[in-house]
Structures are given as C-alpha cells and as structure tokens.
Amino acid sequence: MIIIMKPGAPEEAIQRVAHEIENKGLQVHLSHGHQVTIIGVVGDKSKLQGVNFEVSEGVDKVMSVTESYKLANRKFHPEDTIVTLGNTTIGPGTLTIMAGPCAIESREQLMETAFAVKKAGATLLRGGAYKPRTSPYSFQGLEEEGLRYMKEAREATGLSVICEVTSEHAIDTASKYVDMLQIGARNMQNFELLKAAGRSGIPILLKRGLSATIDEWLNAAEYIMSEGNHNVVLCERGIRTYETSTRNTLDISAVPVLRKRTHLPIIVDPSHATGVRDYVAPLSKAAIAAGADGLMIEVHPCPACALSDGPQSLTFEQFDSLTGELRPYAELSGRKF
Numbered sequence: 001m002i003i004i005m006k007p008g009a010p011e012e013a014i015q016r017v018a019h020e021i022e023n024k025g026l027q028v029h030l031s032h033g034h035q036v037t038i039i040g041v042v043g044d045k046s047k048l049q050g051v052n053f054e055v056s057e058g059v060d061k062v063m064s065v066t067e068s069y070k071l072a073n074r075k076f077h078p079e080d081t082i083v084t085l086g087n088t089t090i091g092p093g094t095l096t097i098m099a100g101p102c103a104i105e106s107r108e109q110l111m112e113t114a115f116a117v118k119k120a121g122a123t124l125l126r127g128g129a130y131k132p133r134t135s136p137y138s139f140q141g142l143e144e145e146g147l148r149y150m151k152e153a154r155e156a157t158g159l160s161v162i163c164e165v166t167s168e169h170a171i172d173t174a175s176k177y178v179d180m181l182q183i184g185a186r187n188m189q190n191f192e193l194l195k196a197a198g199r200s201g202i203p204i205l206l207k208r209g210l211s212a213t214i215d216e217w218l219n220a221a222e223y224i225m226s227e228g229n230h231n232v233v234l235c236e237r238g239i240r241t242y243e244t245s246t247r248n249t250l251d252i253s254a255v256p257v258l259r260k261r262t263h264l265p266i267i268v269d270p271s272h273a274t275g276v277r278d279y280v281a282p283l284s285k286a287a288i289a290a291g292a293d294g295l296m297i298e299v300h301p302c303p304a305c306a307l308s309d310g311p312q313s314l315t316f317e318q319f320d321s322l323t324g325e326l327r328p329y330a331e332l333s334g335r336k337f
Contacts, residue, residue, distance in 0.1 A: 002075055003039040003053050006060045013058030014039065020056075024048055029070070031077045036060070040076035042226075067261075069218040071225040072232070077263040083231045085179040085203045086160035088123045090233050090265045095326070095335040096294030098124040098162060098267070099319060102309035103131050104146035112301050114153040116316040121323040121337060125150065125159040126182075126296060129174070130166045131308060143170075147177040154179070162205060168196040175200055185209050185237055185272075188220050198227025205267065205296075207235045210248075214257055221264060233265045234258060235296060236287075238273030247275025247312070250283055255290040266291070271298040271312045280314060281322050288329040297322070 005014055014037055018028045026043035041048070053062050065075050082091035090096045099117040104110050104127040114125050129146030142149075150161045162180040165171045166187060174181060180203045187193050188209035197204050204224050208217050221232050236255065238248025250273035258266050268287035270280045284295050300306045300313040314322065323337075330337035 001041040001045055002063050002065055004060045005037045005058050007035045009037060009058030017053060017056055017059065029076055033079055038076065040070060042070050069222040072218050072221045072262050072264055074261060074263050079263060081263045081265060083203050083233055083265055087158065088160045090293055093335060095288065095330040095337040096124065097122040097323065098126045098294065098296040099299045100126040101300045102298050102313065103128045103307050104142050104149055105307050107149045109301055110149045110153055111156065113299055114157045114159060117299055117319060118157045118159055120320040123159065125153055125161045127163060129163050130170050144173055147174055151177040168193065171196050171200050175202055180205055183207060188212055188217065191223055194220055194223035195227050198224040198229040201229055203231035204229065205233045205235050207237050208239065210240045214254060218262055233267055235267040235269055237269035246279065248273050250274065252286055252290050255287065255292050259291055265293040267294045267296055268292045269296040275312045277312055277314055281325065284322060284326060285329050288326065288333055
C-alpha cells in the first residue's frame with residue numbers, strides 16, 4: 001500500500017499518518033518528492049483493517065501495491081535513486097564505468113590496470129578477490145591479499161573500488177577495504193548472504209541470476225533493502241538461454257523494463273554477457289542507448305595470460321578506444337562521462 005499526500009501537505013499531517021501506521025505494527029517508508037510525499041506501508045496490511053486513510057488530513061489517495069517487492073518499487077519511490085560512493089555517483093545524468101580484471105592475480109597486475117582504466121575514463125576499479133568458479137580446480141582468488149591490493153590501488157589512483165563477496169565472512173573482510181560489494185549471479189538468491197549485505201551498510205551491486213526473472217531479481221534487491229541498506233545498484237549480465245554463440249544472452253530489454261518498475265540504478269555488464277571481447281563495444285553502445293546508468297567492463301594487461309575470463313577481457317588499448325567511442329553516446333543520452 002502507498003499513501004499519496006496532497007501537494008504541500010503539512011509535515012504534521014504526514015507524521016500523523018506515519019505514526020498511525022507504525023502504531024499498528026507496520027513499517028513506514030517516506031519518499032519526499034519535489035511536489036508530493038509518498039508514504040509506503042510495509043508489512044501485514046490486515047492490521048490496518050478498518051482504518052480509512054483517505055479521510056485523513058493531507059491525504060490525496062491510497063493505492064495498493066500488488067508486486068511483492070515494495071522498497072525497490074518505483075511506486076514507493078517515484079524519483080530515481082542516486083547511489084554515491086567516494087567521488088563516484090551512479091544514477092541519472094551520469095555514465096559510470098566500472099573496469100578492471102575479472103580476478104586479481106598480483107599487485108603489479110592490479111596497479112597497472114588501475115592507472116590504465118582511470119586514464120581512459122573509468123571511475124570504479126573492479127577486481128575479483130573471491131572467485132566463485134564453476135570448477136573447484138579453477139583459480140579461486142587471492143582473498144584478503146587481493147583486497148589489500150585494491151585498497152592500495154584506490155589510494156594511489158583515487159578510484160572507488162568494488163569486489164564480489166561470496167559469504168558473510170567475505171563481507172566482513174571486504175568491508176574493511178572496498179567502497180562497494182558485488183553479489184554475483186550465482187548468489188543472487190542466496191538470501192542469507194543478501195540479508196548480510198543489507199546489514200553491512202555498504203553500497204551493493206546486485207547481478208541478475210543466471211536464469212532469474214526480473215521480478216525474482218527485484219525481490220532479491222528487496223532482501224538487501226529490507227535490512228536498511230537502500231544503496232543498491234542492479235547489474236544485467238546476461239541470462240542463460242538456448243543460444244550458444246555467446247556465453248549468455250544479454251537482455252537489453254531489461255533496462256527499460258527496470259526503468260519502469262524500479263527507482264534503482266541500472267548497470268550493464270557486456271563482458272560476462274557475451275564472453276567474447278569483440279562483442280563488448282557494440283553491446284556497450286546498445287546499453288547506453290537503452291538507458292543504462294553505466295557499464296562494467298573487464299580489462300586485463302594481457303588477456304591471453306589471464307587466470308579468469310581472458311577471452312572477454314579488453315586490452316588497455318581496446319578499452320581506451322572504447323571509452324572514446326562511448327562519449328558521443330553518453331552525450332546523446334544526456335549523461336556526463
């Protein structure tokens with residue numbers, strides 16, 4: 001349920017409605033817009049039986065919310081959310097580029113990449129310290145050693161840093177070193193991990209699951225937000241289909257669908273979506289044209305030698321060329337880059 005207040009409704013009227021909801025044992029989510037305030041009601045609505053908010057002072061109308069996700073719902077929060085971390089903002093008016101290696105392999109590799117992607121225009125350095133791999137014999141990451149390298153790279157370049165976490169222990173450790181935590185596709189419905197991420201208070205990048213619907217994805221975001229952390233960014237990284245020409249199938253249509261359903265920022269990862277570096281550039285342009293708030297792109301000093309996802313990683317030269325090509329697209333979409 002959402003309660004839409006009249007334009008210019010006095011704060012006293014808003015608080016009276018909010019207090020009445022809370023007194024019934026439900027949660028209140030206030031969204032203050034430029035003209036109106038929306039009061040979102042979270043919890044068992046049967047507790048409000050017999051209460052008619054439409055006759056309360058300052059109330060314009062009451063609407064039901066049929067979707068199971070509430071806090072992530074645009075009906076609860078009509079204005080787009082902007083997530084801020086360090087010197088970086090993710091949201092409307094900005095094209096955010098996250099770039100770096102799939103896996104942190106050494107201090108030298110990460111530092112070299114950090115300076116290169118910053119020079120090309122990236123504002124976030126991505127790097128995997130915990131690697132959930134399909135095979136248990138594949139490189140699993142440097143863990144806390146890699147996180148220390150990320151912190152050093154942030155101090156040296158000024159870039160914000162993001163790393164995937166795979167357990168509550170990893171969240172506790174990574175929180176000491178990075179600005180943003182990533183929940184990967186394989187863990188999108190690891191609900192205990194999502195709740196722990198919500199309790200961390202650190203901005204979260206939530207990737208879409210391998211075969212998840214958009215509703216399932218938004219409900220996963222709701223788990224994080226229900227713990228009090230509303231700094232959530234969604235990342236479309238391709239879904240599993242019958243097509244074998246690419247690693248996954250990038251669902252570009254998810255961008256406008258999400259734009260209609262949620263206020264959360266939307267990032268697209270064309271690297272994991274395709275698994276082929278030649279397709280990264282055209283799909284990056286398509287993502288911006290569809291309305292994405294940013295991109296996550298894998299970059300490596302020597303993709304042929306990469307311990308993880310070399311075939312989809314760009315060289316420094318390729319990444320620099322791509323960001324140059326993206327600038328006109330950003331300008332056409334009204335985004336700073």
